[in-house]
Amino acid sequence: MIKNITGSVDFIEYLRGKSATYLLSMSNTKTAQIEGITQAGIPGLIHLTPTLDAEFLCSGEVRSLENIAETPKGVPTPALITRAVHLLKPFKNIELLDLGIEVKPKLNYFKTHSFDISPSESITKGADIDAFELFQKGVEFGQNYEPTSDYVIVGESVPSGTTTALATALALGYDVKDKFSSSFKNIPTDIKKDVVNKALKNIENKVELFDKLAMVADNMLIFNAGFILGANSKDLKIVLAGGTQMACVLLIVDSILKQMDGIIDSSKFALCTTKWVYKDDSSDIKALLEMIDFKVDSYFSEFDFSLSNHPALKLYDEGEAKEGVGAGGALVYGIINGLDKKSITNKIETFLG
Amino acid sequence: MIKNITGSVDFIEYLRGKSATYLLSMSNTKTAQIEGITQAGIPGLIHLTPTLDAEFLCSGEVRSLENIAETPKGVPTPALITRAVHLLKPFKNIELLDLGIEVKPKLNYFKTHSFDISPSESITKGADIDAFELFQKGVEFGQNYEPTSDYVIVGESVPSGTTTALATALALGYDVKDKFSSSFKNIPTDIKKDVVNKALKNIENKVELFDKLAMVADNMLIFNAGFILGANSKDLKIVLAGGTQMACVLLIVDSILKQMDGIIDSSKFALCTTKWVYKDDSSDIKALLEMIDFKVDSYFSEFDFSLSNHPALKLYDEGEAKEGVGAGGALVYGIINGLDKKSITNKIETFLG
Numbered sequence: 001m002i003k004n005i006t007g008s009v010d011f012i013e014y015l016r017g018k019s020a021t022y023l024l025s026m027s028n029t030k031t032a033q034i035e036g037i038t039q040a041g042i043p044g045l046i047h048l049t050p051t052l053d054a055e056f057l058c059s060g061e062v063r064s065l066e067n068i069a070e071t072p073k074g075v076p077t078p079a080l081i082t083r084a085v086h087l088l089k090p091f092k093n094i095e096l097l098d099l100g101i102e103v104k105p106k107l108n109y110f111k112t113h114s115f116d117i118s119p120s121e122s123i124t125k126g127a128d129i130d131a132f133e134l135f136q137k138g139v140e141f142g143q144n145y146e147p148t149s150d151y152v153i154v155g156e157s158v159p160s161g162t163t164t165a166l167a168t169a170l171a172l173g174y175d176v177k178d179k180f181s182s183s184f185k186n187i188p189t190d191i192k193k194d195v196v197n198k199a200l201k202n203i204e205n206k207v208e209l210f211d212k213l214a215m216v217a218d219n220m221l222i223f224n225a226g227f228i229l230g231a232n233s234k235d236l237k238i239v240l241a242g243g244t245q246m247a248c249v250l251l252i253v254d255s256i257l258k259q260m261d262g263i264i265d266s267s268k269f270a271l272c273t274t275k276w277v278y279k280d281d282s283s284d285i286k287a288l289l290e291m292i293d294f295k296v297d298s299y300f301s302e303f304d305f306s307l308s309n310h311p312a313l314k315l316y317d318e319g320e321a322k323e324g325v326g327a328g329g330a331l332v333y334g335i336i337n338g339l340d341k342k343s344i345t346n347k348i349e350t351f352l353g
Numbered sequence: 354m355i356k357n358i359t360g361s362v363d364f365i366e367y368l369r370g371k372s373a374t375y376l377l378s379m380s381n382t383k384t385a386q387i388e389g390i391t392q393a394g395i396p397g398l399i400h401l402t403p404t405l406d407a408e409f410l411c412s413g414e415v416r417s418l419e420n421i422a423e424t425p426k427g428v429p430t431p432a433l434i435t436r437a438v439h440l441l442k443p444f445k446n447i448e449l450l451d452l453g454i455e456v457k458p459k460l461n462y463f464k465t466h467s468f469d470i471s472p473s474e475s476i477t478k479g480a481d482i483d484a485f486e487l488f489q490k491g492v493e494f495g496q497n498y499e500p501t502s503d504y505v506i507v508g509e510s511v512p513s514g515t516t517t518a519l520a521t522a523l524a525l526g527y528d529v530k531d532k533f534s535s536s537f538k539n540i541p542t543d544i545k546k547d548v549v550n551k552a553l554k555n556i557e558n559k560v561e562l563f564d565k566l567a568m569v570a571d572n573m574l575i576f577n578a579g580f581i582l583g584a585n586s587k588d589l590k591i592v593l594a595g596g597t598q599m600a601c602v603l604l605i606v607d608s609i610l611k612q613m614d615g616i617i618d619s620s621k622f623a624l625c626t627t628k629w630v631y632k633d634d635s636s637d638i639k640a641l642l643e644m645i646d647f648k649v650d651s652y653f654s655e656f657d658f659s660l661s662n663h664p665a666l667k668l669y670d671e672g673e674a675k676e677g678v679g680a681g682g683a684l685v686y687g688i689i690n691g692l693d694k695k696s697i698t699n700k701i702e703t704f705l706g
Binding site: 019058059060061086087088089090091092093107108109110148 | 361362363364366367369370371503620689690691
């Protein structure tokens with residue numbers, strides 16, 4: 001049920017039966033307002049997606065809008081998958097990382113870590129991120145964060161995040177064309193390419209790593225690169241729950257280490273994603289992870305919707321949505337804690353009526 | 354599977370996946386010796402019910418009597434429900450609060466908190482409770498208690514406790530006639546009314562809150578009102594697991610706050626009960642909770658015995674027993690930790706053969 005993308009099974013086997021805190025990294029980039037760039041939400045209200053994902057994940061309710069976010073094609077948010085796992089085998093905690101969102105989730109009790117971060121600009125306009133300060137906030141959080149659980153799972157909700165991740169990886173000099181995923185099945189290559197090219201044009205004269213990140217990345221990518229590095233001196237295991245965006249977090253870590261001549265103990269973290277990302281013909285997460293100088297353990301869950309007849313869920317199997325809100329990491333967490341495909345499928349179906 | 358009676362879902366959603374200590378508050382009032390007043394136990398041996406409930410909940414065995422307590426109509430104690438949940442998804446600890454019981458449970462290892470409290474007299478005879486001292490013992494326990502779990506669930510086993518709760522709420526001036534539950538389906542209204550009227554007659558000349566409580570309440574009600582207030586300054590979440598009796602605990606808290614011009618942070622506790630209490634035609638827990646000045650989050654579990662064919666369990670669905678030994682809170686705890694109706698039903702059936 002869980003397969004390696006890279007590395008060995010030991011990391012994930014070690015986590016069996018241990019308790020997890022789920023951290024949802026939420027951020028907005030105005031890149032998502034570009035028409036046709038993302039499928040992750042409701043047109044005109046794309047910026048609400050992280051807010052709604054957080055509300056649904058924590059409470060089972062969508063509070064900042066009438067209905068749960070789904071794409072124009074009717075693909076329901078992968079938050080349904082993460083929520084289903086949480087109902088069947090609860091995370092010990094869910095906490096939120098506000099990495100610059102427009103609308104705060106309406107939730108009580110659930111801890112939100114705030115860092116005074118604003119949503120970033122569109123990467124076509126230079127993003128306008130104070131990248132080094134943001135990175136340092138991530139490092140500091142990693143150094144100081146003490147979960148009450150055995151490990152943490154870090155998911156994300158960042159509309160148009162695969163576009164900013166692609167631009168970031170290219171800006172850092174990785175040869176990653178055609179290796180990044182998308183929320184679409186038929187990826188709007190022209191729009192995406194155009195946006196990424198514009199972004200890269202903005203940094204033609206930049207040489208410093210953080211100067212580049214400031215203009216082409218998004219808040220989630222930069223913060224979590226800092227988080228991984230900051231937490232690395234501690235005895236804390238981290239699952240990066242996501243696809244090519246989380247791979248890009250690791251490419252940023254890799255770039256920073258190279259620049260600083262630094263080293264990292266990469267036995268303390270791993271990446272977990274979905275089968276839909278792993279099998280995706282238009283991206284290549286394995287190739288991305290293999291570009292990294294340090295060794296990375298990475299996994300995908302074999303879960304798919306073959307046991308469901310629900311047309312909205314079948315869209316996942318057809319490639320219309322692949323990952324998000326830590327769905328892959330949640331599935332892996334569920335499976336190493338005894339859940340099976342049938343029970344997860346049934347629980348997800350209860351959300352759709 | 355879990356529905357709000359009052360308030361919002363956030364409190365209970367926040368507790369998903371967190372560990373719980375189950376505290377069983379046990380007390381005897383001689384009110385229970387009045388013939389026909391309660392169905393919660395064996396005629397002539399009603400006082401043994403909390404003792405037997407504690408033994409069965411903790412050990413799966415009934416030690417102070419040959420058989421498990423059941424009513425003359427054959428309704429098994431709700432301790433079966435709480436025990437079933439504990440077997441499927443164990444509480445981290447079960448601890449006992451001896452709030453004045455005639456016979457100590459025969460148990461090793463399980464911690465019993467003792468406070469040198471005697472069983473109370475019948476409320477027809479003025480109950481004879483040192484109410485302020487008892488309240489202070491509750492406050493002190495709340496201030497000092499440090500569970501090793503993330504939160505606590507407080508259940509109760511107090512035969513004739515709905516009668517003393519009704520008398521207490523009326524004595525405190527709440528308009529609660531016909532709003533209190535009973536262990537019976539066809540409530541012995543005349544007997545109960547008669548007992549309550551006698552009790553209220555005893556306090557006709559009393560004006561002080563604690564003077565009234567001393568004569569019409571029971572130990573569990575007064576102690577737990579103190580516990581809620583004492584724990585309120587700490588970061589401890591408390592689930593009051595019970596129906597109208599636990600609502601009465603909150604009415605006492607409300608009365609004390611009004612008298613002292615005090616305030617409480619009611620985000621630290623909630624009430625959880627069963628569907629049988631919520632749907633009960635002869636009581637109204639929602640109305641009781643809405644009489645309270647502070648905001649109360651309250652929930653019921655949708656669990657019933659529709660998946661069972663066992664005649665003794667069917668009596669619950671017919672209204673012959675509704676709550677007790679924290680059954681509703683245990684069901685909510687089970688459900689937020691991934692248990693389903695079928696597995697809980699099956700486990701309860703194993704106790705009945």
